[in-house]
Structures are given as C-alpha cells and as structure tokens.
Amino acid sequence: MRAVFATAISADDPLSGLEVGELDDVAGPPGWVKVTLKTSALNHHDLFSLRGMGLSADKLPMVLGCDGAGIDEDGQEVMVHAVIPTDGWRGDETLDPKRSLLSEVHPGTFADYVWVPAGNVLPKPAELSWEEAGCLSTAWLTAFKMLFSVSPVGPGSTILVQGSGGGVATALITMAAKAGFRVWVTGRTEGKRAAALGLGAAEAFEPGARLPERVDVVFDSVGQATWNHSLKSLKPGGAIVTCGATSGFNPPAELSRVFFTQLQILGSTMGNRSQFHRLAQFLVSSGARPLIDSVRPLEQAREGFARMLTGDVQGKIVFTH
Missing domain, CATH: 3.90.180.10 (Medium-chain alcohol dehydrogenases, catalytic domain)
Structure with a gap:
C-alpha cells in the first residue's frame, strides 16, 4: 500500500525520518474495520512523532496521520476518530490513561487505508466535502x-x-x-x-x-x-x-x-466520539467549515510537512488519496 511513514526519529531534523513510498499490506486486530481513505490531514502531532514525542523507536516504521475520511467495508462514507482506547475501557476515551492516537501504537491515516475499532468510525455528513471531513478528528x-x-x-x-x-x-x-x-x-x-x-x-x-x-x-x-x-x-x-x-x-x-x-x-485533550458527532452536526447546522490551507496528493506529503515545519500555514493541510 502507498503510505507516508516514519523510519527514524530526530528532534533536530524531523523530516530526515520521513518516507513516502510502499509498505506491506497489513490486517487489523479482530473486531477492527478497514476504511479505504479518500482524504487525510496534517497536524502538529505528526511533526512531534518524527521528533520522538509519542512515538518510540521500537514502533518504526510507523504510518503517520490522525485525521481521515473514506469508505468503510459496507460502502458507507465515514470519518475516522483518532483516539484509540484500551480494550475494555468504558466511558470517555480521552480519560483513558493508556489511550493512544492513531500513528502512536497503531498505523495512521496517511495510507491507502487504515484499520480502526468499529466504534471509531462515524457517518460523514453529506453536506461536508471529503476535504472538510478529512481534517476534523484532531x-x-x-x-x-x-x-x-x-x-x-x-x-x-x-x-x-x-x-x-x-x-x-x-x-x-x-x-x-x-x-x-x-x-x-x-x-x-x-x-x-x-x-x-x-x-x-x-x-x-x-x-x-x-x-x-x-x-x-x-x-x-x-x-x-x-x-x-x-x-x-x-x-x-x-x-x-x-x-x-x-x-x-x-x-x-x-x-x-x-x-x-x-x-x-x-x-483539554482531543475529544470523544459523542463530541465528534456534535461537532459534525454543528458544522452542518451553523454553516461553519474548516479553513483549508492547501490540498496535495498523498505522494506530495513531504511538501506539506515542510510547509507546516516553517509555520507558514493558515488552516489545514489536506492530502488526497
């Protein structure tokens, strides 16, 4: 599969460990679902990962990316929630002390597809474009x-x-x-x-x-x-x-x-599934929409990372898949 992934960690030169290329196909854990991605979006978390914050060397290579939207195995248009709770956790997943985000323990959204727990997919409102829906989760x-x-x-x-x-x-x-x-x-x-x-x-x-x-x-x-x-x-x-x-x-x-x-x-850290539902409804009812800085194909992800590293960004950097 095509992917954007970390192969090394460097606090001083984070882009030195960034690769854009092919990785072997993988299957998710039992009970997880596959989402074929249409769009994803860049966050500071992705640069932090390349600096070794939240991502350890023993997890490399790691597919980066937290945000994404695509098609699930039933053909439904969905958005991906990035907070992964531990097995058996009940309640607000952001309060789980052992929670993780996509791309910390499990492969992230900068790839052709991503595997997530069944509870981490939400319906994409028809009123939102793929670019808008793909940059909401973080x-x-x-x-x-x-x-x-x-x-x-x-x-x-x-x-x-x-x-x-x-x-x-x-x-x-x-x-x-x-x-x-x-x-x-x-x-x-x-x-x-x-x-x-x-x-x-x-x-x-x-x-x-x-x-x-x-x-x-x-x-x-x-x-x-x-x-x-x-x-x-x-x-x-x-x-x-x-x-x-x-x-x-x-x-x-x-x-x-x-x-x-x-x-x-x-x-405040991230948001839970219920809040993600409410966010989507707020955007639909209010007419508010994400400001998108730029849209690039996944193959040009390095240019997006470089742009974020300079701080010269106004809104979200989105990748199409």
Whole structure:
C-alpha cells in the first residue's frame, strides 16, 4: 500500500525520518474495520512523532496521520476518530490513561487505508466535502471540546485565541464567531491577522500586544511563547484553556498572578466520539467549515510537512488519496 511513514526519529531534523513510498499490506486486530481513505490531514502531532514525542523507536516504521475520511467495508462514507482506547475501557476515551492516537501504537491515516475499532468510525455528513471531513478528528475536535465543553463561559463573552494560523486556532475562531462569542486573536503577520478577521474575529493584535480590555477566557495552544501574555490578558477569575504547546512545554508559572487574581488553568485533550458527532452536526447546522490551507496528493506529503515545519500555514493541510 502507498503510505507516508516514519523510519527514524530526530528532534533536530524531523523530516530526515520521513518516507513516502510502499509498505506491506497489513490486517487489523479482530473486531477492527478497514476504511479505504479518500482524504487525510496534517497536524502538529505528526511533526512531534518524527521528533520522538509519542512515538518510540521500537514502533518504526510507523504510518503517520490522525485525521481521515473514506469508505468503510459496507460502502458507507465515514470519518475516522483518532483516539484509540484500551480494550475494555468504558466511558470517555480521552480519560483513558493508556489511550493512544492513531500513528502512536497503531498505523495512521496517511495510507491507502487504515484499520480502526468499529466504534471509531462515524457517518460523514453529506453536506461536508471529503476535504472538510478529512481534517476534523484532531484540531477541529480539540477546538470544539475546548470551546463548548471545557471553557466556563458562553456566547456573548470575550475570548482571546493565541495564534491565528494553525488548525486549532482557525477552528476556534470560526466556531466561536458562528456561536456568538466576541473573538480576539493574536497573529505573527499582517496576513495572518487579516485572515483571522475574515474568519469572523472582531479584533486581531500582534503577539504580546496590550489589549483594549481583559478577556474572559484565553485559548492557548502555543504554550511557552504566549503563556505570560495569556495570564496578563485575563480578567480576575478568568481562565486559560490549554490543549498543547507548539512553542515549548516549559512556560513560566507566574503563580502569584494565578492565585492573587483567582485564575483557572483548564487542560483539554482531543475529544470523544459523542463530541465528534456534535461537532459534525454543528458544522452542518451553523454553516461553519474548516479553513483549508492547501490540498496535495498523498505522494506530495513531504511538501506539506515542510510547509507546516516553517509555520507558514493558515488552516489545514489536506492530502488526497
């Protein structure tokens, strides 16, 4: 089968271990189903894997990719949910301490097909294109959970999204604007800030800028580079909702500000199957759609990885199969 896979791990040169080529066909475990993929999408998780974060050398070669949409064995159009719980787990799969994502333990979606547990396929709404449906399982589902399940505030509140170009950020801006939040964003370039305004943001600022007023909630997937600004931007009693740290995992704590102004720091990881269903329905009913940076055939995956590595991305990078 055609596949995009990791053959080596390098923290300093992640693309050195990336291969695009052929792998032997494999069968899934008993009870798993085969999805022939039409589209898939790139995430920072895929670069982290090539750096050895979440993927160990003993699992190589490993097919990369978490997001995907395609046709199941019954001929149904489906989307793939990337969170794989352990056998026998009951309840929210994102709370399973031994959960994994596709491409960590089991082969991912950057291939002709993927095997997943039967519970990890969901119907693809007819209203969504293959490109849109193929980029929801990671960044968009993460953003949906952050906004509608983890955040303590609702529509009408003022929120700040740190970073305006990545998959989680563009998803947050798009959905929050559709749902009636006042959305402020930070962006590194004038082009990224303009694009965020086009998605529905009310204001766009340079990174670290002093805001006109403090906000109710900050959504931060950047981490180390933005953490101090996130804390300083909050009203007393406000909250940071964090799902990742693309700039580094060691932010300064500023604990005195946290407890003196009674701030909350709320962690969020991925989303469960029920939330994925709700995300799909929200997109259908609201008209919100993923911002797609570019679409490439799977054979040109290396160019997509290189583009993400530079940080010059606005939305999702999608691969066609």
